[in-house]
Amino acid sequence: MAGPLRGRIALVAGATRGAGRGIAVELGAAGATVYVTGRSTRARRSEYDRPETVEDTADLVTAAGGHGIAVPADHLDPAQVRAVVDRIGADHGRLDVLVNDIWGAEHLFARDTPLWEHDLDAGLRLLRLAVETHAVTSHHALPLLLRHPGGLVVEMTDGTAAYNRDTYRVGFFYDLAKASVLRMAFALGHELGPRGATAVALTPGWMRSEIMLEHFGVREDNWRDALEQVPHFAISESPRYVGRAVAALAADAEVTRFNGQSLSSGGLACEYGFTDLDGTRPDAWRYLAEVHDAGRPADTTGYR
Template identity: 80%
Template sequence: MATSTLRDRVALVAGATRGAGRGVAVELGAAGATVYVTGRSTRGQRSEYDRPETIEDTADLVTAAGGHGIAVPTDHLEPAQVRALIERIDAERGRLDVLVNDIWGGEKLFAWDTPLWEHDLDDGLRILRLAVDTHAITSHCALPLLLRTPGGLVVEMTDGTNAYNRDNYRVSFFYDLAKSAVLRMAFALGHELGPRGATAVALTPGWLRSEMMLDAYKVTEANWRDALKVQPHFGISESPAYVGRAVAALAADPDVARWNGQSLSSGQLAGVYGFTDTDGSRPDAWRYLVEVQDRDLPADQTGYR
């Protein structure tokens, strides 16, 4: 993608410390955007994840990629902090073209295949706050600035497409509800933003090779295929750059309004916009999941990347 594609655009990637958020921020930077990156893990203080990735590191990667990265520590459950963030963007840039709501933080809170009545209630309710309240608070504060310039884009990051989540149980009551709610947010925002000249979409990566996922399999991005010895279906996985390129393609599309209110995936958009993952492939994880993995067929990515 040409580095000048988004040269005059200003983006906010909320929840950009690691994973998909970092991938999105860096690829927006590679397209030339100014990118504000937020989160709770900084070089001075870690979040409860207690991981080494920081928003300052993400901002540096954005700048190194060709954009301008700006790290702003923000707890998106705190409206006052989010309002201060938006006021800063307004004061410094006077506009906001792209809002990516990637705030999450629930990986250590949900219990797989545990019914509602056996799930820790406090953990479950915090999942909903982290997945739903953060997105609503951020959009409430940011959208007046985004709407000031015609053609704005809101990307609600989630896990799963509308069709997949409608027909499949997603590991627990709270996780299922959290990820499905974000899909509905994009649908609702599409109705509210479309008539006002902006676009909202939901976007999901496939099986993401986030820092946490790589650590879980005891591999790195350089040797991630070694994890196939443990989980052969991991061959369909994708780097965070892949979904980042999907967002950059949407942001650069003058006809992005055609997607308003829809649920999209990185693999789907790669087929439309022609971008690839870092290895030159185009993994289509959600089609693979339905047609191979969920049918308990042997792992075989042929035709899916």
């Protein structure tokens, strides 16, 4: 395994698909050993009932040049999370990168439905999946990460702190979940910084996840066909783009300058110079604020 992260150990919690998979693969491409967790396996699917599995992600990590290790786990179960961390500790005695990407709630929120009309059980489960899982994982993983200086924690969310502060995001439960993860990174920054580690919140832009591509009836190789339905989809990005953002952060010897901050894939692409798979640098959150939300026609000129 060659690359700037050779010898580094990463845990990507929630790596079955989407951003988690993209991050795991790019960490692998940089040479890291990557433990990938999730509930969907080749033997059993989660309630998503989708074909992607943690074993598939691990294989992609290895094919990219790293060492992928699949560990099925439900991050709402502290015992299962503790077992994952104990395994990493026994195997390597260290953890250099923790990515909290657990989500699993696409089917649990109703858009533009006020709190009092929203299904309460679904909303509360959303909060458990999106927030409680991150707290459980960090609780068990951070002691291992802090054994050696320079550790990095990446809290994955949707939206930058600046954008979400001024924008109502989908509905009460969704908005609360994404804001909570942003604050979680801020709080961890205060707790980890004095102990030699770094915590950041990171958001992709409009990401072409497996679920999003399926929604539009396209594939990664013909995603632009979806622009006929939604022209603003032109600003979208692949999951590998935010993966390259995490890999760049993990390889940065001065990453502590970002401690406690809210970051985006597009912003970090400008900082580090990486591109998406097509060679462009989409800056989705600036585009959404200045073009989409402003009611302007779709035009990515100057934004990718």
